[in-house]
Amino acid sequence: MxxxxxxxxxxxxxxxxxxxxxxxxxxxxxxxxxxxxxxxxxxxSEEVAPGAWFDLGCAWLVGGAVNPFVPIADALGIELGKDKDTMFELENHRFYRNGEPLNEEQRAACVRYYEVSDEAVFAAAEDKRDVAIADVIDLGHEFAPPHVGGLATSWGMDVDLVSTTDSASSVGELGYAVLxxxxxxxxxxxxxxxxxxxxxxxxxxxxxxxxxxxxxxxxxxxxxxxxxxxxxxxxxxxxxxxxxxxxxxxxxxxxxxMGTENKMGVHFDKDVFGPDGRGHYTTWHDDGDMAKIHACVMGNNIASVFVGGRHGVWLEKQGQQAGHDFAVDRCADIFGNDIRKHVTRSIVTAWESEPWTRGSWACxxxxxxxxxxxxxxxxxxxxxxxxxxxxxxxxxxxxxxxxxxxxxxxxxxxxxxxx
Ligand SMILES: Cc1cc2nc3c(=O)[nH]c(=O)nc-3n(C[C@H](O)[C@H](O)[C@H](O)COP(=O)(O)OP(=O)(O)OC[C@H]3O[C@@H](n4cnc5c(N)ncnc54)[C@H](O)[C@@H]3O)c2cc1C
The missing domain is CATH 3.50.50.60 (FAD/NAD(P)-binding domain)
Structure with a gap:
């Protein structure tokens, strides 16, 4: 050539x-x-089951209506889920610890910890203190494990490796889904x-x-x-x-x-989530297992299970079956063991070892x-x-x-x- x-x-x-x-x-x-x-x-995107698509990489048109891919999708006649709802707002975030939902009091304390931690990161950035997120949040707090695990999925890196000013400069919330x-x-x-x-x-x-x-x-x-x-x-x-x-x-x-966020798309043969199940969850165990889950967000029988940072890299190294088992276990934390018999198949990503990117995104x-x-x-x-x-x-x-x-x-x- x-x-x-x-x-x-x-x-x-x-x-x-x-x-x-x-x-x-x-x-x-x-x-x-x-x-x-x-x-x-x-x-x-790959089809996890006939007609049910799973995005191994990007899934959300960040920002919703302002995203440049909205007019592109419209021009191509590609359907977007434009019901930009409140699922990702902190007040609607659902928390499960050791397989049980937090009670009202625990939930309030958990949400408050998330808010205080985020404020600390923004305050550091405003003061031009470009340090690690780990330096400005309370890592000993009872609800640090879910937040720290969630930040590792957002950044692909653990909080000791993420810059406060870079983190604070990122804008836009998860917006529209592409069906x-x-x-x-x-x-x-x-x-x-x-x-x-x-x-x-x-x-x-x-x-x-x-x-x-x-x-x-x-x-x-x-x-x-x-x-x-x-x-x-x-x-x-x-x-x-x-x-x-x-x-x-x-x-x-x-x-x-490059940080690493891995996703497991678990498909079920029926709606295992129930009428109120659609949502954004964080589940963690006191022994360390933690994941974020988007359940049924595209209106289909799929749970997207996220794990990032060192844990995400470690899980990837355990192989596809380990990723599948981990994802099904985390879904069972929330939706019960009965869901196990409705699992058809899953797609497990391996972004850390993907040769064309060598990770999920730069941090x-x-x-x-x-x-x-x-x-x-x-x-x-x-x-x-x-x-x-x-x-x-x-x-x-x-x-x-x-x-x-x-x-x-x-x-x-x-x-x-x-x-
Ligand atoms: C798990 C995951 C979830 C995500 N979720 C979201 C989301 O919900 N919303 C969102 O907006 N974004 C999300 N993203 C991020 C988004 O997918 C990326 O930021 C974006 O797609 C990157 O585009 P790019 O063109 O910069 O890089 P890339 O898409 O990586 O394009 C670079 C291209 O270069 C090619 N290449 C590499 N080496 C060579 C070489 N030597 N010669 C020639 N070609 C080469 C690669 O194959 C690749 O096709 C997610 C990413 C991941 C991994």
Whole structure:
């Protein structure tokens, strides 16, 4: 393969696809290469049972109506669950300890602890104290285990490894659901972008004029390159840069390591949740097992069970069956042992060992909440970077990746002199 174009786009996830579309709008030619066999990246849906879709990666259009994928879904005729209800508000969060719901008094104390902890993180960020979340919350509190476990799913990292300022800069609550999968929506939206699949970038050479990208299928030449791969892939050294990246860029990559959130989608042969069962749960045991569960949220017989941070990585290493058993046990904590006989099958993710991302999303280390700016910053007007890790506000989201792709394509157009 050998081609000359204005811009070589590496990666066909939400950021790469959005960038390719915007580059076309700006009148720039581009070649999009994707290492894996499909587009979408971390947006990926699978059918757990006929007609019942499960998102292994993104599932929620964060922010609801303001999310850029809402008009995209509408234009494609893809149905969204637009009943943005109050399920994710703290007052509706349901807590189970050792298989029992908290009583009113315990619940009030638990909710208060969540609020006080969140306020402490925001206060630290406002004071520009970029420290670990663990440094500002009460880890000895009776209700620390569910909150700390929940934060590990939100960030993919345990609280001793998450920056207060990065955490506080993230905006948007879980919004609309895509009934047949967010991954399917992204794949449908990206279907009109020509992408060279199974084409891994191995080496980016910017020693001469322009840029060349070496792949197993040949070399591509362009005026600029836009790299949208995760910080996990960048940190792994699988893509070599010649000359090497400047220190400030390498530091940004290594201080935005990938967190891990794994999901288990458990499908049941009937509605085991009951009329009031739809909801957002946290279940934990005093011996340490903890998970977050979204039950029946798409209106189907699926429970999505979440586990993150060190626990998520550990569980992944135990294998698929262990993940399945863990998820069914946590569902049984809430809905009773009878549900076990209604389990049809599950899908268990393994994001930590997924070679094309090496984790779920990037999470700033304490003291490094500022690094997303450096990760995004272009080098020598030729090497550009986009993707979820490069934005503030929408970090770790699909819409954030989309926005980063569009904005960086516009920056490239200005740099290359199109506008
Ligand atoms: C478990 C989980 C739950 C999530 N839940 C939500 C949610 O509910 N809502 C939400 O908005 N977001 C959610 N996200 C985050 C969201 O999925 C991501 O932020 C977003 O999809 C990232 O898009 P991206 O384009 O930045 O990166 P990616 O999707 O990772 O795209 C990068 C692409 O680069 C390719 N690539 C890698 N290496 C190479 C190489 N050497 N050469 C060529 N190509 C390469 C990869 O295969 C990939 O396709 C979730 C993610 C996970 C993992």
């Amino acid at each position: 050998s081609s000359d174009c204005d811009v070589i786009v590496i990666g066909a996830g939400a950021a790469g696809i959005a960038a390719a579309k915007e580059l076309s709008r700006q009148g720039l030619t581009h070649t999009v290469i994707e290492g894996s066999h499909r587009i979408g990246g971390r947006a990926y 047949n999968g967010y991954g399917n929506l992204v794949a449908a939206w990206g279907a009109d972008v020509p992408v060279s699949l199974n084409t891994r970038a191995e080496r980016i050479d910017w020693s001469g004029p322009g840029v060349t990208v070496e792949t197993p299928k040949g070399t591509i030449r362009g005026r600029a390159v836009l790299c949208t791969v995760s910080t996990g892939v960048l940190a792994s050294g699988e893509i070599t840069f010649a000359p090497g990246l400047p220190d400030w860029k390498t530091e940004a990559i290594h201080n935005l390591p 700033a280390r304490p003291g490094h909440g500022h690094q997303r700016t450096n990760l995004k910053r272009a080098i020598d007007d030729r090497l550009f970077f986009a993707g979820e890790a490069t934005v503030y506000g929408g970090q770790g989201t699909c819409d954030g990746a989309y926005v980063s792709g569009v904005e960086t394509a516009q920056e490239i157009a200005v740099t290359l002199g199109v506008k």
